[in-house]
Amino acid sequence: MSDNHNEPEVHNKASEWKTFLVLTVCLFPALSVALIGAYGFGIWFLQMFLMGPPGH
Amino acid sequence: MIQIIKRFWHIASKPSVHLSFGFLTIGGFLAGIIFWGGFNTALEVTNTEKFCIGCHEMADNVYVELQETVHWQNRSGVRATCPDCHVPHNWSDKIARKMQASKEVWATVFGTVNTREKFLAKRGELAQHEWDRFSANNSMECKNCHNYESMDFEIMSERAQVQMKMAAERDQSCVDCHKGIAHNLPDNMNSGEGTLSKLEEMATSGYKAGNSYYSVRQLPLFTDETMTTEAGQLNAATKVTVLAVEGDAIQVELDVWRKTKGFGRVMFEDFAMNINDGYLTKEVAQSDDYMNKGETKIDDLTGLPWQKVEVKLWARNGSLTESRDTLWTFAKSTYDTSCSVCHTQPAENHFDTNTWPGMFNGMLSFVNLDGDTQALVLKYLQKHSSDFSDEAH
Numbered sequence: 001m002s003d004n005h006n007e008p009e010v011h012n013k014a015s016e017w018k019t020f021l022v023l024t025v026c027l028f029p030a031l032s033v034a035l036i037g038a039y040g041f042g043i044w045f046l047q048m049f050l051m052g053p054p055g056h
Numbered sequence: 057m058i059q060i061i062k063r064f065w066h067i068a069s070k071p072s073v074h075l076s077f078g079f080l081t082i083g084g085f086l087a088g089i090i091f092w093g094g095f096n097t098a099l100e101v102t103n104t105e106k107f108c109i110g111c112h113e114m115a116d117n118v119y120v121e122l123q124e125t126v127h128w129q130n131r132s133g134v135r136a137t138c139p140d141c142h143v144p145h146n147w148s149d150k151i152a153r154k155m156q157a158s159k160e161v162w163a164t165v166f167g168t169v170n171t172r173e174k175f176l177a178k179r180g181e182l183a184q185h186e187w188d189r190f191s192a193n194n195s196m197e198c199k200n201c202h203n204y205e206s207m208d209f210e211i212m213s214e215r216a217q218v219q220m221k222m223a224a225e226r227d228q229s230c231v232d233c234h235k236g237i238a239h240n241l242p243d244n245m246n247s248g249e250g251t252l253s254k255l256e257e258m259a260t261s262g263y264k265a266g267n268s269y270y271s272v273r274q275l276p277l278f279t280d281e282t283m284t285t286e287a288g289q290l291n292a293a294t295k296v297t298v299l300a301v302e303g304d305a306i307q308v309e310l311d312v313w314r315k316t317k318g319f320g321r322v323m324f325e326d327f328a329m330n331i332n333d334g335y336l337t338k339e340v341a342q343s344d345d346y347m348n349k350g351e352t353k354i355d356d357l358t359g360l361p362w363q364k365v366e367v368k369l370w371a372r373n374g375s376l377t378e379s380r381d382t383l384w385t386f387a388k389s390t391y392d393t394s395c396s397v398c399h400t401q402p403a404e405n406h407f408d409t410n411t412w413p414g415m416f417n418g419m420l421s422f423v424n425l426d427g428d429t430q431a432l433v434l435k436y437l438q439k440h441s442s443d444f445s446d447e448a449h
Contacts, residue, residue, distance in 0.1 A: 019067045039151060043148055047152060
């Protein structure tokens with residue numbers, strides 16, 4: 001990465017737009033769903049092995 | 057591919073040149089709102105009955121069974137849907153339940169329970185999961201719609217009244233008694249029907265004043281022979297002495313103990329032993345008109361004072377038996393058959409009298425017994441516990 005610094009690589013408006021859209025429309029939503037899913041699985045496994053079914 | 061990711065990272069990790077700071081923040085903020093809205097909408101969709109019966113496993117089995125029950129059609133016009141009873145409201149537990157559904161999706165994809173036969177073979181296990189859950193959360197989902205405080209016991213049948221009041225007294229989990237309320241029960245499980253008549257068969261008649269008898273089931277108590285004002289409830293297998301017989305009414309005397317802390321509404325068979333003999337209403341428990349108070353002793357273990365009382369109240373003429381032996385025989389066979397599904401069915405004398413209630417409540421999520429039978433079996437276990445058994449354990 002560090003050697004990229006000096007290279008005046010061209011990134012135009014279109015590629016910035018693409019990056020923004022990929023991030024907001026695909027990557028972050030997918031990550032959020034994956035995180036919530038992992039959280040859900042985590043609770044489920046805890047319930048199975050440690051806590052028992054949800055109480056109050 | 058690597059090239060694309062590298063380039064993507066290169067752009068994403070640098071300040072933007074062409075897109076303004078304001079635009080990126082607002083854009084990200086809006087995308088977040090839209091995502092959260094969409095996520096919750098999707099979650100709501102998975103929380104509809106239509107979604108649940110999207111798989112034929114549910115549609116062909118439990119769904120059609122539900123249509124025969126009170127929760128499908130009733131005089132109030134309220135419909136209970138699958139998620140009303142099956143999905144926790146708390147966010148974390150809800151998400152966990154959704155992830156658990158991956159098992160159900162798996163089963164559908166691979167056809168694990170794709171026929172009625174396979175479903176029926178699995179039902180015992182599936183029902184057990186739900187019973188465990190309802191017993192852990194004290195039937196919270198039922199209580200989202202039903203509420204002991206809002207029930208008009210007066211318009212219930214007498215049997216429903218006695219049992220439901222007992223249940224309300226302890227805030228008991230509904231599914232302890234109302235198993236199979238929405239679907240057929242697993243095959244190997246008796247429906248619990250007909251035990252009332254079995255209990256009543258054990259009752260004798262022609263009671264004589266001065267003799268002692270035992271209640272075959274839970275019974276309402278009244279303040280006088282007109283039997284209009286309720287005085288409390290008598291537990292199953294409880295000893296009473298008949299004082300007078302007046303047509304349909306009998307006057308009974310109960311020789312019981314109670315804890316003097318609080319209103320002293322709960323009656324116990326013996327000093328310092330939590331063997332329940334029934335409840336009194338607050339008015340009766342606090343009045344001197346219906347009881348003679350005896351000695352008071354302190355239970356060293358808990359430091360609580362107990363008081364002996366002789367309570368004189370009225371009951372309906374019937375449902376009493378001369379000896380507890382037939383009741384115990386019935387209780388023992390019920391315990392042996394119903395509770396044999398538990399992995400380790402403890403012997404009666406494995407626990408002491410005051411440990412049994414907690415142990416027995418833990419077992420209730422496995423068995424289908426009505427409230428009368430539960431009370432009878434519990435008392436049987438307590439009276440045959442290590443405190444009363446000759447064999448040391």
